[in-house]
Amino acid sequence: MRNSTKLIILSVFAAVFCAVYLFHDLNGSFDYALPRRGIKVIAMALTGVAIAYSTVIFQTITHNRILTPSIMGLDSLYLLLQTVVIFFLGSNHITIVNKHVNFILSVSTMVVFALILYRFLFKRGGQPIYFLLLVGIIVGTFFGSISTFLQVLIDPNEFMRVQDKMFASFNNVSGELVWWALGIVILTFIIGWRAFNDLDVLSLGRDTAINLGVSYDRVVKMMLVISAVLISVSTALVGPITFFGLIVANLSYQFFKTYKHSVLIAGASVMSIIALVGGQWVVERIFTFSTTLSVIINFVGGVYFIYLLLKESRST
């Protein structure tokens, strides 16, 4: 089967899932339920595409298929930020109650953190990308430990609010923020689009890419910034879904078996939409909200992560 056929079939599936989610059991409530469901679908599609896109480009520039930008400390920074704000300012402070303020604060903190991290590492010059990964993981663990420490000390009622932030949820996404996030994601596609061919060459390794005339440092920096922005936006919008990027990126590699990033990114994005919209429908209708989607995703993703690790260790 050709890759374009596969993409079309997946897109049809995604569209069907979206339609089912939107119209199932609607009971003619076009004015009330439909717009609310619509916002949720857009938020899920947006998050899915952002995570898929950022994970694929991140894995290409870091030459690995297991680590994702979330693992680079961005998820734990988000949690630390929320914990610190609630710990010091209380859960009724404007930065928690007002979703816009919280969104802007979270996105800017995460992007600034990523830029400082990359800038510091690139300024030293000649640091291999593995050093960057190592620093990211250590910093992430550090943030996680501080968060846990503060959560232990916090008032139990306040801790409930922190816990809300610890798991991704599509149930109370603000409509206005979705449009802002949509704008940012579209912008990253416009900027990144022209470099997709360069990414194809980057998967041949640094030396070959430079030999073939790719401005390696420029492309890598641009892609790191794009992936940081995307992960920040999606995390600030719905919360952290650590293992999701890992699942969809690897499924896309296995399903499409190509080096072309235009196909890989499109495929991973469509798969994300199917997983999130389909999964959310199952959570709402079959589990009747007795669990959340991110719990299921992290369970499935965690199992898949272990499978990938075992497979890698066998093959080498």
Added chain:
Amino acid sequence: MIQVRELSKFYGKKAVVEKVNVNIHRGKITSFIGPNGAGKSTLLSMVSRLIDADTGEVLVDENHVHKMKSNEFSKRVSILKQSNFMNVRLTIRELVSFGRFPYSRGKLNSEDLRIVEQAMEYMGLMDMQHDYMDELSGGQRQRAFIAMVIAQDTDYILLDEPLNNLDMKHSVQIMKILRRLVDDLGKTVVIVLHDINFASVYSDRIVALKDGRVVKDGLTEEIINSDALKEIYDMDIPIKRMNNCNICVYFNS
């Protein structure tokens, strides 16, 4: 001509390459030889801008390397390193097609396709063009990478130890192909070699490095003599003439 001027590279305070001046002449095979750690690969990597030099400059046909756009540079000079790590599964044909990237940015036209076919034909890879790279033997892999470099169609081709891990038959095959590239197509080849006899038999010029400096630079006949080799390798190496080739008998010296 590639001109290397006062090129140095330091790792910490230790100079790996120190104030190297070399000219690489057009239409010749130039071999870089020398003991391990002499800085041969580092020098080649700096010339091909895989790593940045700390001081000095490189000129390709009178152009400063750092003033050239990377895309323009990649149409003039190509480099093949000894280990080629790949994160993706490619067929030979897909890999060779990547050689056209500087010209086509991934969208191959009929001219590109013709050159890709020609390169595979040249390296005798047409029968297995749809085989995957990870299923090939060492010699076939190396040929596929050289085919990619041929498709890149640069005047200068730099190779870092292309004979590593190859048996005698494949080593000779690769060296004959490089000789043909120079003689038939007018390319300029620079090659890092460990086996002094391949350098002696196939190259026009030899540059010998030791401790990051150039100790000898000249025509092959001038370098392949016992006195010069003594200076380069600290070994007494007798030289025997057989079949019109100078062979260094270093095995029991």
